[in-house]
């Protein structure tokens with residue numbers, strides 16, 4: 001087992017970590033929502049993205065202007081390119097002034113350059129003064145969260161750390177422990193020679209740096225020692241003093257659900273020292289590949305980040321495994337991206353694979369960064385550099401040869417056991433083996449939907465839909481395919497099923513092989529373009545997203561102009577089952593059974609791709625209600641079920657933990673049934689319920705609707 | 712931009728500052744100010760013994776005038792703000808330049824080190840905010856300050872806080888445990904306007 005997998009298993013088994021992170025992630029969402037009441041989040045984040053991307057495009061100009069302005073106000077500004085250079089500069093300043101002791105307030109940039117280690121090696125005492133950072137320093141650990149560094153520590157653990165430090169017998173009373181920190185660190189503040197901070201914002205127009213804290217430590221760090229060194233990543237630059245505003249609005253609200261932090265300090269050049277001399281202020285502008293990132297057409301977007309930690313707080317994976325499995329300074333979604341640059345691409349190989357691509361973080365990011373897309377890009381570049389593992393490559397080759405792929409699936413359905421256990425089929429794009437414990441897996445259907453379809457007589461209608469089934473419905477849940485056809489026919493839509501359609505390529509796309517995904521897209525574009533139709537309908541949100549969004553993107557990169565054109569036409573016609581049928585129903589084109597008491601109660605699970613990639617939330621609910629179902633809303637209905645395509649194969653233990661939580665939420669609704677629009681979610685959740693002995697019927701919305709069609 | 716009526720802004724400031732954990736008192740003119748400071752300092756024990764005192768970094772308050780003479784009569788008030796006095800003082804008194812209604816924030820030009828010493832080191836911080844200086848939002852407050860002159864702008868909202876141990880909110884880590892805001896009316900009553 002690799003160290004990485006071991007660290008994940010350790011984290012999953014740590015009850016303190018996952019329960020405190022989970023409790024936090026729940027409270028976080030409520031607090032954040034309340035803090036943003038009355039604020040137009042979309043407008044604010046558009047503004048931040050616009051101003052920060054403008055800054056990223058003009059880093060050199062802004063750095064130059066910042067330097068001039070800050071120097072005019074009495075600061076010394078230096079721009080360094082590597083972490084080593086940054087450490088050397090700080091060390092030189094310390095040596096020149098004969099400094100023996102340093103106090104620091106929280107700074108990710110100083111963590112990034114491993115400054116403490118350098119200073120301590122030179123015999124200089126360094127005290128972290130942010131309470132969480134101090135705890136971590138005493139424990140000789142790394143912060144596990146960007147905003148809450150010591151969230152993995154209990155009060156008992158803190159009490160024993162502080163007891164050891166003070167040689168006192170301390171109890172685990174939290175206010176008492178905080179008072180000890182105040183007392184212990186106060187003397188350090190008063191005697192320190194240098195104060196070191198980071199900065200949340202650096203303003204080019206005025207040469208100002210802006211610091212946000214709650215404890216007040218940054219105020220002491222910048223006031224009491226005669227020398228102040230601020231380590232500032234170049235991405236902190238904004239052009240104008242006014243650009244502070246949107247960041248000040250969004251950062252505290254996003255980070256901790258506060259309207260504003262207790263303290264915001266705006267420092268412009270050398271303010272007065274307590275002895276009346278001007279402050280010896282040094283500002284170190286840290287590059288560490290940020291200019292290189294800014295020049296990258298894809299990754300420059302990551303420089304918009306304001307380090308709020310939202311993408312950690314809402315991540316269904318992070319709350320289970322915490323930050324330590326990342327083994328790096330920057331953790332969570334953005335951490336997987338920044339590590340690939342600030343450390344090295346290969347350092348991100350393992351941690352990027354933790355991402356299940358559920359898209360939640362993207363909805364919350366106050367800098368409007370498409371974090372999942374950037375992680376996919378890291379994945380693509382990792383596989384581009386290292387090449388795909390042999391089995392994965394073999395699997396994509398098989399999948400992209402439709403005849404071979406479908407023959408393999410048919411063979412598997414006949415000889416299910418030996419093949420499934422034989423180690424090959426599990427590398428096919430969906431999990432068809434029993435390798436994930438905690439989930440029973442369905443058998444491959446004895447007859448795929450493509451064999452059933454020709455036997456369903458098609459009515460003459462004015463409208464025609466191409467049905468794109470996708471692998472799961474075609475080969476595992478053909479009954480859902482039949483439901484789709486039944487409902488569409490009933491609404492007066494004739495269905496055609498091009499036999500040449502094949503895997504949508506999503507496994508390759510999410511697995512880091514855009515080339516293989518493009519090949520799959522081309523095969524499907526050919527198959528679907530051969531028929532004329534009013535709609536292309538899919539009952540799999542992942543396939544729908546592939547047809548609607550990925551195919552045009554992939555063709556822009558890998559296709560001919562003709563293919564680009566065809567991809568666009570297909571994308572325009574593509575509809576997910578529920579939105580199309582809900583629209584038809586609202587036009588009075590469906591007749592449902594009118595029995596009382598109706599169809600009963602069902603909980604509803606939002607599939608990641610349906611909700612966040614396609615933006616479909618209300619339509620399935622309205623459709624189910626129209627068909628006579630009563631929806632019992634479930635907590636975290638839009639949190640990932642852990643399926644994530646091949647994710648549940650690559651990260652079985654994590655996927656299992658995510659699934660467990662989903663099952664708990666399902667049980668809590670008390671509903672006897674659960675509906676969802678994604679066959680992958682059906683597979684994952686039905687299998688989970690079955691293995692756990694939970695008596696809840698899990699079915700696709702299409703099957704539910706088909707049941708309710710009036711005869 | 713048109714602001715809502717001044718009274719509404721003031722009420723908003725009081726509501727938000729209170730929600731952030733600050734204590735607010737409206738004081739009327741110099742007599743009201745002296746009374747309130749005297750009772751606050753008395754409660755905090757300042758003046759009771761030679762080592763219990765308050766440091767005052769505010770020289771004067773808009774509409775009231777210089778404080779030295781006024782507060783000289785209050786037991787325990789000192790105007791010599793240094794590292795030593797501030798770190799031993801029970802109370803620090805400073806002026807505040809602007810109040811921000813939206814978040815209950817005080818915005819202060821803290822270029823003078825004495826302002827920072829008095830507002831960071833003691834456990835109790837008393838801020839004197841002229842009643843005419845409350846604005847709707849941070850942008851308005853910052854528009855009145857020139858960062859080239861105000862080298863250290865401090866925005867303060869409620870007392871010092873942390874949630875770093877098990878996310879339990881705890882007040883008074885490195886900074887003050889109590890933030891007391893005295894909104895000082897100039898004594899000529901009426902609806903004050905900036």
Ligand code: SF4
Nearest residue numbers: 305306308309311365
């Ligand atoms: S990527 Fe977005 S959500 Fe994540 S820390 Fe940065 S700003 Fe916050």
